[in-house]
Amino acid sequence: MLNSKQTCFQNNRFNKSRILVAVSIMILLALFFISLCIGKYRLLFGDILKILNHTQENLMAVNVFYTLRLPRSIMAVLAGFGLSMAGSVYQTIFKNPLASPDIIGVTSGANVGAALCIVLISGNMFIVSLGAFLGGIIAITFVIGLVKLSGTNNIQTYVLSGIVISALSNGIIMTIKYFSDPENELGAIEFWTMGSLGSITATKLIMILPFLLIGVVGILLMRWDINLLSLSDDEGKALGISVERSRFLVLLFSTLVVASIVSVTGLISFVALIPPHIARTLLQKNNFTTILFSGILGAILMTFSDCLARSLLPSELPISIITSFIGAPYLAFLVCKKNLV
């Protein structure tokens, strides 16, 4: 039994988690405002206030703000939130601290979709986005089909099917690259896999918003089932949930989130993997609060990385370069601490 000192400490931890969430939201807001200012076309804080008050006379500034800067900053927050939230959900239901949307082939499917569109149709960003979205959805459909076909609906089958689909996708991507025009198309494919928020516009944001919302709301509704899916299948069933159906729905919703994001941003490394770890380490628990907190931390990481991506060099950097250089050292740190869970 614990003594009263320890109990007191436990209660403090409960309050600590509220403070952590509040502080992280404030950091996110601050970063969001900074990201509204940074870019090739510099906007000062005063300019933004004027734009919001409708007193800005410089039409160029107004245009940049509404059609590019604001949608991009919002997208950075949404993408970070969505990817990390989905990552946290994947890590919970796969009971694996290294699980991410790659594990069941969503991202590799999106990659195939994008590459196919670039080579066969055109490099038009709308078409590529649509292709990537469909690619991700088709990949998860194949994974679920394979799980059904195998007749063994457990978590290992999902992982194995994901590996199959990823391997197949890789094969297809290599074939596409081999036959693509090295002058333009190959570059476009490679660039897509490095991710960027550079091409986000208000139209694109509005285009993916419904899918993203359906996914996020779905995850919100399934919050209790996600908790129970972190147990073994037998335990979940004995506690009265229909494990197979719940897992299917949760995977579907989180895939919707991931596919709608990567369809417009391209692949973004580590954002789905690292923030859930930090969230669990800080809160020392894993429930729906942790999943939401992962989302907030992901939004911070993404907004911060995007600020660096647009300001480090005269020309813009792909965002995965930044997230990889932040994510890999953190992962190394986890390995040394042997604190992978």
Added chain:
Amino acid sequence: MRVSKISGGYPGGFYLKKISFVIEKGKMYALLGLNGSGKTTILKMICGLLKTESGNVFVENIDILSLTEKERAKIISYVPQESNIVYDMSVLDVILMGISPYLKIFQSPNRKHVEQAYSLLKKLGIEDLGETNYQILSGGLKRIVIIARALLQNGEYMILDEPDSNLDLINKHKLMKKIREITDTYQKGCLISMHDPEYALNYCDNILLLREGRILEIDLNTEDKISIENKLREIYGNIKILQYKQKYVFYYE
């Protein structure tokens, strides 16, 4: 609960044929058998976690195997050997999982459920553990927390799969006492699979001996020492039961 002629098993593995027995409320039943005799298989079939090929499990004339997981979870609480909780999680969150069968679709536990969980913790004498991380608890406390979860689930019957495994002597006794207490206070029907016949003899009302796919029942409240000894010899061979201060001591020769 009336288990009636259930048959089933694993493809290619062993197979149990037409097992029947009755579990009454307010009584503790020990399911004893050697390794690989099929104890866990029986428990899983009763809980609907492993499909039976034939047979029924009746509770008040309803075949619970034909119910949905949710409905069945309101009747039977299953306590696994060890809960598969991978990440840090507060004891309160673990116990609250027990309320799941009573939640509507898309609902999650509310304040009333939290109060229920806390009053249960208080009854079990572990109220100060609520916000503690489940992962740092000792093996014995972990089992009690999982049993608390089963109590919140409020099934009339509790099925426990080797709750005493990997526990030290003192914790084993503490745990068995707690289960006995719960059985008496809440009038649950408890079916417990276990390895150690001594604990079965001293804490349970009945023993179900599983040998070669057949059940041999011992009623500890009515049968005398000789008869119990003879039945236990069927699976354990040359054994003796000694009595000391109204307790049984199991002696293997």
